[in-house]
Amino acid sequence: MYLNRKAPYGTVYALESLEVVLIAAAFEQDVSLAFIDDGVYQIVEGQNTDGIGMKNFSKTYHALGDYDINQLYVSAESLEERGLSADDLMPLVYEDEDDDWAEKPSVKIVTNAELSKLMSEQDVCLSF
Amino acid sequence: MKISIQINEGPYQHQASDSAYQFAKAAIAKGHEIFRVFFYHDGVDNATRFTVPPQDDRHIVNNWASLDIKNAEGEPELVVCIAAALRRGLVDEAEAGKNGIEGNNIHPAFRISGLGQLIEAGIQSDRLVVFGD
Numbered sequence: 509m510y511l512n513r514k515a516p517y518g519t520v521y522a523l524e525s526l527e528v529v530l531i532a533a534a535f536e537q538d539v540s541l542a543f544i545d546d547g548v549y550q551i552v553e554g555q556n557t558d559g560i561g562m563k564n565f566s567k568t569y570h571a572l573g574d575y576d577i578n579q580l581y582v583s584a585e586s587l588e589e590r591g592l593s594a595d596d597l598m599p600l601v602y603e604d605e606d607d608d609w610a611e612k613p614s615v616k617i618v619t620n621a622e623l624s625k626l627m628s629e630q631d632v633c634l635s636f
Numbered sequence: 637m638k639i640s641i642q643i644n645e646g647p648y649q650h651q652a653s654d655s656a657y658q659f660a661k662a663a664i665a666k667g668h669e670i671f672r673v674f675f676y677h678d679g680v681d682n683a684t685r686f687t688v689p690p691q692d693d694r695h696i697v698n699n700w701a702s703l704d705i706k707n708a709e710g711e712p713e714l715v716v717c718i719a720a721a722l723r724r725g726l727v728d729e730a731e732a733g734k735n736g737i738e739g740n741n742i743h744p745a746f747r748i749s750g751l752g753q754l755i756e757a758g759i760q761s762d763r764l765v766v767f768g769d
Contacts, residue, residue: 518650519649519650519651520648520649520650560651560654560655561654561658561694562654562694563693563694
């Protein structure tokens, strides 16, 4: 599980986490992502980096489904603390091969207690 | 207004240098003078000409060079702290020679100098703006 704790811009952590996630998927690992603290901003809809001259890499999150990465957990508390809701997040989906390739949402909003339980079930947690 | 800038963070890892560049560009466009930019701590890594970012990304070193910040004598006023640079593996031709090192990596738009340049920038400028944590 990859823990994403930083805003997408300002430091390089979000981008480099995403790069490691894609490599892990290429190695056919069981990959899940958690977005907590300012990390929830990484998958907020409608990002625009024109004003800061940075690469807008938010589109890459839409590709995660194609890499069979479909377990994205977002901290409900972190969203609420920032005045955000599920409607502010990008509609990230994957195609379920066990259900005639039906498009299903990848993002699940969970409480920090649920997130804690998920983390305890992982072999490896990488924090960015 | 006469403005100097201090940058304390390395490129790509942290947005400080990018923000400082945007700030400097905007200030120049508004008719202000950038007296000097001083790169300190990990900020010295903004000055290596060996920087090769991916093609679709910004080139922070070239961005700074494009501002063409020079003094009346035509010397670059993108100033890199010598002590901070040497301990992080950045040398110009003169320092490479002195230390018996082959090659050099400071971009020609920058120059290496001492902390006195930072103090002087603070004295000479109306504002000294620091970027970094």
